[in-house]
Amino acid sequence: MSKRIALLGFSIECNRFAPVATEHDFAAKTLLHGSAIMDDARAAAPRMLAELPGFVAAMDTAGPWTPVPIALAMAEPNGPVESGFFRRFIADLQTRLAAAGPVDGVYCVMHGAGLVEHDDDPEGTIQTLVRHIVGPNVPIVATYDLHGNISDADIDTIDGFIGYRTNPHMDMRACGTEAAHLLTRLLAGTKTHIAKIRLPIVPPTVTMLTGLDAHHRPYGELIDLGQARMREAPYDGVVLNVSVMGGFAFADTPFNGLTAVVTATDAAAARGLAMELAQAGWDRRTRFHPSLTSLPDAIALARSAGHAGKPALVFADVADNPGGGGRGNTMFLLEALHSAGITGALVGVINDPELAAEAHSLGEGARFTARFNRVSVSAFSKPFHAPAIIRRLHPGPVTGRRGIFAGNRVDLGPSVALDLDGITVVVISNRVQCADPVFFEAFGLDIAAARVVHVKSRGHFRGGFDEFFAHDQVIEVDTPGLTSPLLHHFAWQHLPRPVVPLDPHVVWNPS
Numbered sequence: 004m005s006k007r008i009a010l011l012g013f014s015i016e017c018n019r020f021a022p023v024a025t026e027h028d029f030a031a032k033t034l035l036h037g038s039a040i041m042d043d044a045r046a047a048a049p050r051m052l053a054e055l056p057g058f059v060a061a062m063d064t065a066g067p068w069t070p071v072p073i074a075l076a077m078a079e080p081n082g083p084v085e086s087g088f089f090r091r092f093i094a095d096l097q098t099r100l101a102a103a104g105p106v107d108g109v110y111c112v113m114h115g116a117g118l119v120e121h122d123d124d125p126e127g128t129i130q131t132l133v134r135h136i137v138g139p140n141v142p143i144v145a146t147y148d149l150h151g152n153i154s155d156a157d158i159d160t161i162d163g164f165i166g167y168r169t170n171p172h173m174d175m176r177a178c179g180t181e182a183a184h185l186l187t188r189l190l191a192g193t194k195t196h197i198a199k200i201r202l203p204i205v206p207p208t209v210t211m212l213t214g215l216d217a218h219h220r221p222y223g224e225l226i227d228l229g230q231a232r233m234r235e236a237p238y239d240g241v242v243l244n245v246s247v248m249g250g251f252a253f254a255d256t257p258f259n260g261l262t263a264v265v266t267a268t269d270a271a272a273a274r275g276l277a278m279e280l281a282q283a284g285w286d287r288r289t290r291f292h293p294s295l296t297s298l299p300d301a302i303a304l305a306r307s308a309g310h311a312g313k314p315a316l317v318f319a320d321v322a323d324n325p326g327g328g329g330r331g332n333t334m335f336l337l338e339a340l341h342s343a344g345i346t347g348a349l350v351g352v353i354n355d356p357e358l359a360a361e362a363h364s365l366g367e368g369a370r371f372t373a374r375f376n377r378v379s380v381s382a383f384s385k386p387f388h389a390p391a392i393i394r395r396l397h398p399g400p401v402t403g404r405r406g407i408f409a410g411n412r413v414d415l416g417p418s419v420a421l422d423l424d425g426i427t428v429v430v431i432s433n434r435v436q437c438a439d440p441v442f443f444e445a446f447g448l449d450i451a452a453a454r455v456v457h458v459k460s461r462g463h464f465r466g467g468f469d470e471f472f473a474h475d476q477v478i479e480v481d482t483p484g485l486t487s488p489l490l491h492h493f494a495w496q497h498l499p500r501p502v503v504p505l506d507p508h509v510v511w512n513p514s
Protein backbone atom coordinates (compact mmCIF):
# COMPACT_ATOMS: atom_id res chain seq x y z
CA MET A 4 0.00 0.00 0.00
CA SER A 5 1.37 3.43 -0.85
CA LYS A 6 2.59 5.43 2.12
CA ARG A 7 0.56 8.40 3.31
CA ILE A 8 2.87 11.35 3.94
CA ALA A 9 1.66 14.49 5.69
CA LEU A 10 3.07 17.73 4.28
CA LEU A 11 3.14 20.94 6.28
CA GLY A 12 5.30 23.93 6.95
CA PHE A 13 5.87 27.29 8.54
CA SER A 14 8.65 29.38 7.09
CA ILE A 15 9.52 32.93 8.05
CA GLU A 16 12.69 34.60 9.27
CA CYS A 17 11.81 37.09 11.99
CA ASN A 18 13.78 40.16 12.98
CA ARG A 19 12.86 41.07 16.57
CA PHE A 20 13.36 44.76 15.74
CA ALA A 21 11.07 44.85 12.67
CA PRO A 22 7.29 45.48 12.55
CA VAL A 23 4.85 42.61 13.23
CA ALA A 24 4.09 40.19 10.37
CA THR A 25 0.39 39.60 9.73
CA GLU A 26 -1.74 37.07 7.88
CA HIS A 27 -1.64 39.48 4.94
CA ASP A 28 2.14 39.03 4.70
CA PHE A 29 1.77 35.25 4.45
CA ALA A 30 -1.14 35.48 2.01
CA ALA A 31 1.04 37.69 -0.22
CA LYS A 32 3.59 34.86 -0.51
CA THR A 33 2.27 31.40 0.37
CA LEU A 34 -0.63 30.55 2.66
CA LEU A 35 -2.09 27.27 1.46
CA HIS A 36 -4.21 24.44 2.80
CA GLY A 37 -5.03 20.96 1.54
CA SER A 38 -4.81 20.20 -2.15
CA ALA A 39 -3.83 23.77 -3.06
CA ILE A 40 -0.41 22.91 -1.60
CA MET A 41 0.08 20.16 -4.17
CA ASP A 42 -1.15 22.38 -7.01
CA ASP A 43 1.53 24.97 -6.23
CA ALA A 44 4.24 22.38 -5.45
CA ARG A 45 3.73 20.82 -8.88
CA ALA A 46 3.30 24.14 -10.77
CA ALA A 47 5.79 25.14 -13.46
CA ALA A 48 6.60 28.35 -11.55
CA PRO A 49 5.59 27.82 -7.89
CA ARG A 50 5.13 30.69 -5.48
CA MET A 51 6.44 28.61 -2.56
CA LEU A 52 10.16 28.13 -1.95
CA ALA A 53 11.70 25.08 -3.57
CA GLU A 54 11.96 22.54 -0.72
CA LEU A 55 8.45 21.11 -1.03
CA PRO A 56 8.49 20.99 -4.86
CA GLY A 57 11.81 19.12 -4.58
CA PHE A 58 10.37 16.73 -2.00
CA VAL A 59 7.25 16.05 -4.07
CA ALA A 60 9.24 15.48 -7.27
CA ALA A 61 11.58 13.02 -5.52
CA MET A 62 8.67 11.11 -3.99
CA ASP A 63 6.88 11.03 -7.36
CA THR A 64 10.02 9.60 -8.96
CA ALA A 65 10.50 6.97 -6.25
CA GLY A 66 7.11 5.32 -6.74
CA PRO A 67 3.52 5.40 -5.57
CA TRP A 68 2.80 7.49 -2.47
CA THR A 69 -0.15 9.40 -1.12
CA PRO A 70 0.49 13.05 -0.27
CA VAL A 71 -1.57 14.29 2.65
CA PRO A 72 -1.17 18.07 2.29
CA ILE A 73 -2.12 19.87 5.50
CA ALA A 74 -1.05 23.53 5.73
CA LEU A 75 1.83 25.68 4.54
CA ALA A 76 2.62 29.27 5.52
CA MET A 77 5.60 31.16 4.09
CA ALA A 78 6.33 34.86 4.18
CA GLU A 79 9.10 37.27 3.31
CA PRO A 80 11.34 37.91 6.32
CA ASN A 81 9.69 40.36 8.70
CA GLY A 82 9.11 41.10 12.35
CA PRO A 83 7.53 38.66 14.86
CA VAL A 84 4.31 37.03 13.66
CA GLU A 85 1.02 38.33 15.01
CA SER A 86 -0.09 35.84 17.66
CA GLY A 87 -3.77 35.71 16.63
CA PHE A 88 -2.84 34.58 13.15
CA PHE A 89 -0.43 31.95 14.49
CA ARG A 90 -3.08 30.59 16.84
CA ARG A 91 -5.52 30.23 13.94
CA PHE A 92 -2.84 28.63 11.78
CA ILE A 93 -1.90 25.92 14.26
CA ALA A 94 -5.55 25.30 15.22
CA ASP A 95 -6.29 24.69 11.54
CA LEU A 96 -3.19 22.53 11.17
CA GLN A 97 -4.21 20.47 14.20
CA THR A 98 -7.74 19.97 12.91
CA ARG A 99 -6.62 18.97 9.44
CA LEU A 100 -3.86 16.62 10.60
CA ALA A 101 -6.13 14.90 13.11
CA ALA A 102 -8.91 14.58 10.53
CA ALA A 103 -6.50 13.13 7.98
CA GLY A 104 -6.31 9.93 10.03
CA PRO A 105 -3.19 7.80 10.45
CA VAL A 106 -0.20 8.81 8.33
CA ASP A 107 3.01 6.87 7.73
CA GLY A 108 5.37 9.85 7.77
CA VAL A 109 5.56 13.63 7.97
CA TYR A 110 7.62 16.22 6.12
CA CYS A 111 7.89 19.64 7.78
CA VAL A 112 9.15 22.63 5.78
CA MET A 113 10.62 24.99 8.36
CA HIS A 114 12.86 28.02 8.43
CA GLY A 115 13.92 28.04 12.06
CA ALA A 116 14.22 31.77 12.72
CA GLY A 117 10.51 32.32 13.23
CA LEU A 118 9.13 34.34 16.13
CA VAL A 119 5.55 34.82 17.24
CA GLU A 120 4.60 37.76 19.46
CA HIS A 121 4.46 35.52 22.52
CA ASP A 122 6.43 32.49 21.32
CA ASP A 123 10.15 32.49 20.48
CA ASP A 124 10.01 29.01 18.98
CA PRO A 125 7.02 28.53 16.65
CA GLU A 126 8.77 25.68 14.81
CA GLY A 127 9.22 23.80 18.09
CA THR A 128 5.59 24.51 18.97
CA ILE A 129 4.38 23.13 15.63
CA GLN A 130 6.60 20.05 15.66
CA THR A 131 5.62 19.26 19.25
CA LEU A 132 1.97 19.42 18.21
CA VAL A 133 2.59 17.25 15.15
CA ARG A 134 4.44 14.64 17.21
CA HIS A 135 1.58 14.60 19.70
CA ILE A 136 -0.95 13.96 16.94
CA VAL A 137 0.92 11.33 14.91
CA GLY A 138 2.40 9.50 17.89
CA PRO A 139 5.94 8.40 18.74
CA ASN A 140 6.47 5.86 15.96
CA VAL A 141 5.73 7.89 12.81
CA PRO A 142 8.95 9.29 11.27
CA ILE A 143 9.12 13.07 10.93
CA VAL A 144 11.74 14.77 8.77
CA ALA A 145 12.23 18.54 8.67
CA THR A 146 14.23 20.89 6.49
CA TYR A 147 15.54 24.16 7.90
CA ASP A 148 17.17 27.27 6.51
CA LEU A 149 20.78 27.56 7.69
CA HIS A 150 19.69 30.86 9.28
CA GLY A 151 17.49 28.89 11.67
CA ASN A 152 18.05 29.16 15.43
CA ILE A 153 17.75 25.63 16.74
CA SER A 154 15.93 24.91 20.01
CA ASP A 155 15.69 21.62 21.85
CA ALA A 156 12.11 21.14 20.64
CA ASP A 157 13.20 21.62 17.03
CA ILE A 158 15.35 18.50 17.39
CA ASP A 159 13.67 16.35 20.04
CA THR A 160 10.38 16.07 18.15
CA ILE A 161 11.73 14.71 14.86
CA ASP A 162 13.75 11.84 13.36
CA GLY A 163 15.71 13.58 10.61
CA PHE A 164 17.06 17.13 10.36
CA ILE A 165 18.30 18.72 7.13
CA GLY A 166 19.68 22.28 7.00
CA TYR A 167 20.61 24.20 3.88
CA ARG A 168 24.30 23.98 2.99
CA THR A 169 24.61 26.96 0.65
CA ASN A 170 24.41 30.70 1.23
CA PRO A 171 23.06 32.12 -1.10
CA HIS A 172 20.51 29.33 -0.75
CA MET A 173 20.87 27.53 -4.04
CA ASP A 174 20.11 24.11 -2.52
CA MET A 175 16.53 24.53 -1.28
CA ARG A 176 15.23 22.04 -3.84
CA ALA A 177 18.11 19.66 -3.15
CA CYS A 178 17.26 19.72 0.56
CA GLY A 179 13.66 18.79 -0.26
CA THR A 180 14.95 15.92 -2.38
CA GLU A 181 17.23 14.79 0.44
CA ALA A 182 14.28 14.93 2.86
CA ALA A 183 12.34 12.57 0.60
CA HIS A 184 15.24 10.12 0.47
CA LEU A 185 15.77 10.28 4.23
CA LEU A 186 12.09 9.84 5.00
CA THR A 187 11.92 6.88 2.61
CA ARG A 188 14.77 5.27 4.54
CA LEU A 189 13.04 5.89 7.85
CA LEU A 190 9.81 4.41 6.49
CA ALA A 191 11.81 1.27 5.69
CA GLY A 192 12.75 0.94 9.34
CA THR A 193 15.98 2.89 9.88
CA LYS A 194 16.17 4.42 13.36
CA THR A 195 18.03 7.65 14.01
CA HIS A 196 19.57 9.81 16.71
CA ILE A 197 20.06 13.56 16.34
CA ALA A 198 22.85 15.39 18.17
CA LYS A 199 22.98 19.15 18.54
CA ILE A 200 25.81 21.28 19.95
CA ARG A 201 25.50 25.05 20.13
CA LEU A 202 28.37 27.51 20.41
CA PRO A 203 28.39 30.98 22.02
CA ILE A 204 28.93 32.49 18.57
CA VAL A 205 26.24 34.57 16.84
CA PRO A 206 27.69 35.05 13.36
CA PRO A 207 26.87 38.37 11.68
CA THR A 208 25.09 37.68 8.38
CA VAL A 209 27.97 38.76 6.14
CA THR A 210 30.37 36.25 7.75
CA MET A 211 28.21 33.29 6.76
CA LEU A 212 28.71 32.95 3.04
CA THR A 213 29.60 29.62 1.48
CA GLY A 214 31.37 28.85 -1.76
CA LEU A 215 34.61 30.26 -3.10
CA ASP A 216 34.62 33.41 -1.05
CA ALA A 217 38.05 33.97 0.50
CA HIS A 218 37.04 36.78 2.89
CA HIS A 219 34.03 35.02 4.33
CA ARG A 220 35.21 31.45 4.58
CA PRO A 221 34.87 30.48 8.26
CA TYR A 222 31.31 29.31 7.86
CA GLY A 223 31.78 27.72 4.45
CA GLU A 224 34.77 25.85 5.84
CA LEU A 225 32.59 24.30 8.55
CA ILE A 226 29.99 23.21 6.00
CA ASP A 227 32.69 21.65 3.83
CA LEU A 228 34.31 19.96 6.81
CA GLY A 229 31.01 18.37 7.84
CA GLN A 230 30.40 17.05 4.33
CA ALA A 231 33.92 15.62 4.12
CA ARG A 232 33.93 14.02 7.57
CA MET A 233 30.58 12.27 7.15
CA ARG A 234 32.12 10.35 4.26
CA GLU A 235 35.10 9.18 6.30
CA ALA A 236 35.59 6.67 9.11
CA PRO A 237 34.05 6.29 11.60
CA TYR A 238 31.04 8.21 10.23
CA ASP A 239 30.74 6.80 6.72
CA GLY A 240 27.45 4.95 6.34
CA VAL A 241 26.38 5.87 9.89
CA VAL A 242 25.86 9.63 9.63
CA LEU A 243 22.89 10.49 7.43
CA ASN A 244 23.04 14.29 7.54
CA VAL A 245 25.34 17.00 8.83
CA SER A 246 23.94 20.51 9.19
CA VAL A 247 25.86 23.54 10.42
CA MET A 248 23.32 26.15 11.39
CA GLY A 249 24.62 29.70 11.42
CA GLY A 250 21.39 31.11 12.81
CA PHE A 251 19.85 34.56 12.53
CA ALA A 252 21.12 37.06 15.07
CA PHE A 253 18.20 39.49 14.71
CA ALA A 254 15.70 36.96 16.06
CA ASP A 255 17.37 37.62 19.43
CA THR A 256 16.41 34.36 21.17
CA PRO A 257 17.98 32.54 24.13
CA PHE A 258 18.91 29.70 21.74
CA ASN A 259 20.75 31.80 19.18
CA GLY A 260 24.20 30.49 18.30
CA LEU A 261 26.15 28.58 15.68
CA THR A 262 24.90 25.00 16.02
CA ALA A 263 26.08 21.67 14.63
CA VAL A 264 23.23 19.20 14.07
CA VAL A 265 23.99 15.61 13.07
CA THR A 266 21.49 12.88 12.21
CA ALA A 267 22.94 9.37 12.43
CA THR A 268 21.96 5.76 13.01
CA ASP A 269 24.30 5.71 16.00
CA ALA A 270 24.03 8.13 18.92
CA ALA A 271 27.76 8.18 19.66
CA ALA A 272 28.59 8.93 16.04
CA ALA A 273 26.07 11.78 15.92
CA ARG A 274 27.52 13.25 19.09
CA GLY A 275 31.11 12.72 17.98
CA LEU A 276 30.78 14.48 14.67
CA ALA A 277 28.71 17.32 16.16
CA MET A 278 31.51 17.82 18.69
CA GLU A 279 34.18 17.83 15.98
CA LEU A 280 32.29 20.54 14.10
CA ALA A 281 31.62 22.57 17.22
CA GLN A 282 35.33 22.51 18.06
CA ALA A 283 36.16 23.55 14.48
CA GLY A 284 33.67 26.41 14.77
CA TRP A 285 35.14 27.54 18.07
CA ASP A 286 38.65 27.44 16.57
CA ARG A 287 37.44 29.94 13.93
CA ARG A 288 35.66 32.27 16.38
CA THR A 289 37.88 35.31 15.75
CA ARG A 290 36.87 35.27 12.09
CA PHE A 291 33.17 35.93 12.70
CA HIS A 292 33.64 39.69 12.65
CA PRO A 293 32.25 41.77 9.79
CA SER A 294 34.30 44.20 7.73
CA LEU A 295 32.20 46.76 5.84
CA THR A 296 33.02 49.73 3.60
CA SER A 297 32.05 53.14 5.00
CA LEU A 298 29.54 55.21 3.03
CA PRO A 299 32.11 57.94 2.17
CA ASP A 300 34.56 55.30 0.95
CA ALA A 301 31.81 53.67 -1.11
CA ILE A 302 30.94 56.99 -2.78
CA ALA A 303 34.62 57.56 -3.55
CA LEU A 304 34.72 54.14 -5.21
CA ALA A 305 31.53 54.96 -7.14
CA ARG A 306 33.14 58.06 -8.70
CA SER A 307 35.71 55.98 -10.55
CA ALA A 308 33.79 52.72 -11.00
CA GLY A 309 33.33 51.82 -14.65
CA HIS A 310 35.74 54.57 -15.78
CA ALA A 311 39.33 54.34 -17.04
CA GLY A 312 39.69 50.62 -16.73
CA LYS A 313 38.12 50.44 -13.25
CA PRO A 314 35.51 47.69 -12.96
CA ALA A 315 31.84 48.31 -12.32
CA LEU A 316 30.75 47.65 -8.74
CA VAL A 317 27.75 46.26 -6.92
CA PHE A 318 26.92 47.97 -3.61
CA ALA A 319 25.17 45.64 -1.18
CA ASP A 320 22.92 47.61 1.17
CA VAL A 321 23.42 44.93 3.84
CA ALA A 322 21.74 46.91 6.63
CA ASP A 323 18.44 47.28 4.76
CA ASN A 324 17.94 43.75 3.50
CA PRO A 325 14.26 42.82 3.05
CA GLY A 326 15.53 39.23 3.25
CA GLY A 327 16.32 39.87 6.92
CA GLY A 328 13.30 41.97 7.85
CA GLY A 329 14.59 45.29 6.47
CA ARG A 330 11.94 47.49 4.90
CA GLY A 331 13.83 47.96 1.63
CA ASN A 332 13.39 51.71 1.70
CA THR A 333 16.27 53.40 3.50
CA MET A 334 17.71 56.29 1.53
CA PHE A 335 21.26 56.62 2.90
CA LEU A 336 23.00 55.13 -0.12
CA LEU A 337 20.67 56.52 -2.80
CA GLU A 338 20.84 60.00 -1.32
CA ALA A 339 24.65 59.86 -1.14
CA LEU A 340 24.95 58.67 -4.75
CA HIS A 341 22.53 61.36 -5.90
CA SER A 342 24.15 64.23 -4.02
CA ALA A 343 27.58 63.11 -5.30
CA GLY A 344 26.28 63.42 -8.86
CA ILE A 345 27.00 59.77 -9.70
CA THR A 346 25.46 58.75 -13.03
CA GLY A 347 25.06 55.41 -14.74
CA ALA A 348 23.90 53.75 -11.52
CA LEU A 349 21.07 51.28 -11.06
CA VAL A 350 19.31 51.25 -7.68
CA GLY A 351 16.78 48.68 -6.60
CA VAL A 352 14.50 47.52 -5.49
CA ILE A 353 13.06 50.27 -3.29
CA ASN A 354 9.81 49.33 -1.56
CA ASP A 355 7.49 52.35 -1.75
CA PRO A 356 3.87 51.54 -2.74
CA GLU A 357 2.75 55.19 -2.58
CA LEU A 358 5.45 56.39 -4.94
CA ALA A 359 4.84 53.49 -7.35
CA ALA A 360 1.10 54.24 -7.36
CA GLU A 361 1.71 57.91 -8.08
CA ALA A 362 3.97 57.01 -11.00
CA HIS A 363 1.32 54.68 -12.41
CA SER A 364 -1.23 57.49 -12.21
CA LEU A 365 1.10 59.89 -14.06
CA GLY A 366 2.24 57.53 -16.84
CA GLU A 367 5.49 56.84 -18.68
CA GLY A 368 7.46 59.90 -19.74
CA ALA A 369 6.01 62.14 -17.05
CA ARG A 370 8.27 64.42 -15.01
CA PHE A 371 7.55 64.93 -11.33
CA THR A 372 9.15 65.18 -7.93
CA ALA A 373 9.69 61.67 -6.61
CA ARG A 374 8.98 61.79 -2.89
CA PHE A 375 10.24 58.62 -1.16
CA ASN A 376 8.97 57.45 2.24
CA ARG A 377 6.10 59.91 2.50
CA VAL A 378 4.26 57.31 4.64
CA SER A 379 6.73 54.72 5.96
CA VAL A 380 8.82 57.08 8.03
CA SER A 381 10.97 55.55 10.77
CA ALA A 382 14.37 56.05 12.33
CA PHE A 383 15.91 54.41 9.28
CA SER A 384 13.32 55.06 6.54
CA LYS A 385 13.60 58.82 6.16
CA PRO A 386 11.98 60.96 3.45
CA PHE A 387 13.99 61.90 0.37
CA HIS A 388 12.89 63.67 -2.80
CA ALA A 389 14.39 64.43 -6.20
CA PRO A 390 13.22 65.44 -9.67
CA ALA A 391 12.38 62.32 -11.67
CA ILE A 392 11.30 61.06 -15.08
CA ILE A 393 9.12 57.97 -15.32
CA ARG A 394 10.99 55.60 -17.65
CA ARG A 395 9.00 52.38 -17.49
CA LEU A 396 5.96 51.08 -15.62
CA HIS A 397 5.42 47.40 -14.77
CA PRO A 398 2.37 45.60 -13.28
CA GLY A 399 4.56 43.48 -10.96
CA PRO A 400 4.47 39.73 -11.70
CA VAL A 401 7.82 38.35 -12.88
CA THR A 402 9.39 34.90 -13.04
CA GLY A 403 12.76 34.58 -11.33
CA ARG A 404 15.59 33.99 -13.78
CA ARG A 405 18.69 33.32 -11.67
CA GLY A 406 19.56 32.73 -8.02
CA ILE A 407 17.25 31.92 -5.11
CA PHE A 408 14.10 32.94 -7.00
CA ALA A 409 14.95 31.11 -10.26
CA GLY A 410 11.78 29.54 -11.60
CA ASN A 411 9.61 31.12 -8.90
CA ARG A 412 6.72 33.43 -9.60
CA VAL A 413 7.34 36.69 -7.72
CA ASP A 414 4.94 39.63 -7.67
CA LEU A 415 6.67 42.98 -7.17
CA GLY A 416 3.30 44.78 -7.20
CA PRO A 417 2.82 47.91 -9.32
CA SER A 418 6.36 49.02 -10.07
CA VAL A 419 8.28 51.70 -11.91
CA ALA A 420 11.75 52.58 -13.16
CA LEU A 421 12.53 56.24 -12.44
CA ASP A 422 15.40 58.37 -13.74
CA LEU A 423 16.80 60.60 -10.99
CA ASP A 424 19.39 62.79 -12.71
CA GLY A 425 21.17 59.81 -14.28
CA ILE A 426 20.47 57.26 -11.54
CA THR A 427 17.83 54.70 -12.46
CA VAL A 428 15.77 53.62 -9.46
CA VAL A 429 13.35 50.67 -9.52
CA VAL A 430 10.47 51.21 -7.08
CA ILE A 431 8.18 48.31 -6.15
CA SER A 432 5.06 47.78 -4.02
CA ASN A 433 5.61 44.31 -2.51
CA ARG A 434 8.68 44.23 -0.29
CA VAL A 435 11.27 41.71 -1.49
CA GLN A 436 15.06 41.59 -1.58
CA CYS A 437 16.83 42.39 -4.83
CA ALA A 438 18.20 38.90 -5.48
CA ASP A 439 17.40 38.37 -9.16
CA PRO A 440 18.59 40.32 -12.23
CA VAL A 441 15.04 40.13 -13.57
CA PHE A 442 14.06 42.80 -11.04
CA PHE A 443 15.97 45.24 -13.29
CA GLU A 444 15.65 43.44 -16.61
CA ALA A 445 11.85 43.46 -16.47
CA PHE A 446 12.12 47.24 -16.96
CA GLY A 447 14.43 46.90 -19.99
CA LEU A 448 17.45 47.96 -17.91
CA ASP A 449 20.94 46.77 -18.86
CA ILE A 450 22.85 45.61 -15.77
CA ALA A 451 26.04 45.02 -17.76
CA ALA A 452 26.07 48.68 -18.83
CA ALA A 453 25.76 50.09 -15.30
CA ARG A 454 28.78 51.54 -13.48
CA VAL A 455 27.30 50.92 -10.06
CA VAL A 456 24.43 48.64 -9.09
CA HIS A 457 23.03 49.27 -5.63
CA VAL A 458 21.00 46.30 -4.37
CA LYS A 459 18.72 46.04 -1.35
CA SER A 460 20.07 42.61 -0.38
CA ARG A 461 22.58 41.23 2.09
CA GLY A 462 23.97 38.31 0.16
CA HIS A 463 21.41 36.39 -1.91
CA PHE A 464 21.98 38.83 -4.80
CA ARG A 465 25.30 37.03 -5.24
CA GLY A 466 23.44 33.99 -6.58
CA GLY A 467 21.67 36.10 -9.19
CA PHE A 468 24.18 38.80 -10.13
CA ASP A 469 27.29 36.61 -10.23
CA GLU A 470 27.14 36.56 -14.02
CA PHE A 471 27.81 40.34 -13.96
CA PHE A 472 30.04 40.79 -10.91
CA ALA A 473 32.95 38.79 -9.52
CA HIS A 474 33.42 38.64 -5.77
CA ASP A 475 35.95 41.50 -5.73
CA GLN A 476 33.39 43.77 -7.39
CA VAL A 477 31.02 43.41 -4.44
CA ILE A 478 31.14 46.22 -1.84
CA GLU A 479 29.25 45.67 1.42
CA VAL A 480 28.37 49.20 2.53
CA ASP A 481 27.93 50.29 6.16
CA THR A 482 24.68 52.22 6.55
CA PRO A 483 22.23 52.36 9.48
CA GLY A 484 19.41 49.82 9.35
CA LEU A 485 17.38 46.96 10.79
CA THR A 486 19.80 44.35 9.41
CA SER A 487 23.17 45.97 10.07
CA PRO A 488 25.82 43.26 10.52
CA LEU A 489 27.42 45.50 13.16
CA LEU A 490 25.64 43.77 16.02
CA HIS A 491 26.65 46.26 18.72
CA HIS A 492 24.12 48.68 17.18
CA PHE A 493 21.21 46.68 18.62
CA ALA A 494 19.65 46.53 22.09
CA TRP A 495 19.73 42.76 22.58
CA GLN A 496 17.45 41.34 25.23
CA HIS A 497 17.52 37.58 24.79
CA LEU A 498 20.81 36.53 23.19
CA PRO A 499 22.91 34.26 25.38
CA ARG A 500 25.77 36.37 26.76
CA PRO A 501 28.67 36.60 26.71
CA VAL A 502 28.80 35.76 23.02
CA VAL A 503 31.13 36.19 20.03
CA PRO A 504 31.39 38.77 18.42
CA LEU A 505 29.67 41.09 20.93
CA ASP A 506 31.64 40.39 24.07
CA PRO A 507 35.39 40.42 24.77
CA HIS A 508 35.68 37.40 27.05
CA VAL A 509 33.69 34.42 25.83
CA VAL A 510 34.32 30.89 26.99
CA TRP A 511 32.94 27.62 25.67
CA ASN A 512 32.89 24.51 27.76
CA PRO A 513 32.64 21.51 25.41
CA SER A 514 31.16 19.26 28.10
Ligand SMILES: [Zn+2]
Binds near residue numbers: 149
Ligand atom coordinates in the same frame (compact mmCIF):
# COMPACT_ATOMS: atom_id res chain seq x y z
ZN1 LIG B 1 18.42 32.00 4.99
